[in-house]
Amino acid sequence: MTIQTITPAEAKVLVAQGAALIDIRERDEYARENIPEAHLLSLSAIESGERLGPFDPFDTVIFHCQSGTRTAQNAQKLADSVAPAKVFLLEGGLTAWKKDAQEILADKSQPLPLMRQVQIAAGSLVLAGVGLGFGVHQGFFLLAGFVGAGLLFAGISGFCGMARLLAIMPWNKP
Known part of the structure; x- marks a missing residue:
């Protein structure tokens, strides 16, 4: 099953309509900068069995990481963690979100990842x-x-x- 990627602009619209935006980066990465609407659920937490939800087939979940690589490599695992919700991956991750001039929260006082x-x-x-x-x-x-x-x-x-x-x-x- 192929999981569809969406642009930052498309993700912004879906989030405004109630989609859940989930950041799969680690806590130190999230603390330094994140998307205001994003919930942190790191890939390592998902792999150890932590979940958000429950979700139903009418829910929409958008996963993102820094560049889109981690979400693409783990797409099926991410989709399984929120099944049966509809799943999208943010194309280009946080980097694309920033390039698209979307809002982020940054705390440069946090250490580098x-x-x-x-x-x-x-x-x-x-x-x-x-x-x-x-x-x-x-x-x-x-x-x-x-x-x-x-x-x-x-x-x-x-x-x-x-x-x-x-x-x-x-x-x-x-």
Whole structure:
């Protein structure tokens, strides 16, 4: 079954008519910026069995994430979580919503989402390792290799030590 995608303008009309808009991003992403009408129900919460509803066949539910990728990859799982409601995916996610000049709530005092922090930290360490490897001593290339191995391990296993470490940092505490 193919689940239809809709534009931000179409979603805005459906929300005004009573459709439920559900943000499947994680709590830290939602806290930094979100669509005012959106309810948070993260993909991880859906996967662990949390639900909104109950819904009936006359209800309309629109799911969105940051770029539309997570909703597209998990479309059937999302639809099953609100069955038998009619389901749409917001094409392009929050990014498209903002490009369409739709209203968002932003709280820049919230920390960056954890995965962005991991990307910044890993990228910085790799650049430092390469720069120091060329400029100071070749042994610093091991730093870049270590970070690369950590990212490879995280991708294969689903466990990211850097994310766990960053999650306990003071700026990420509620």
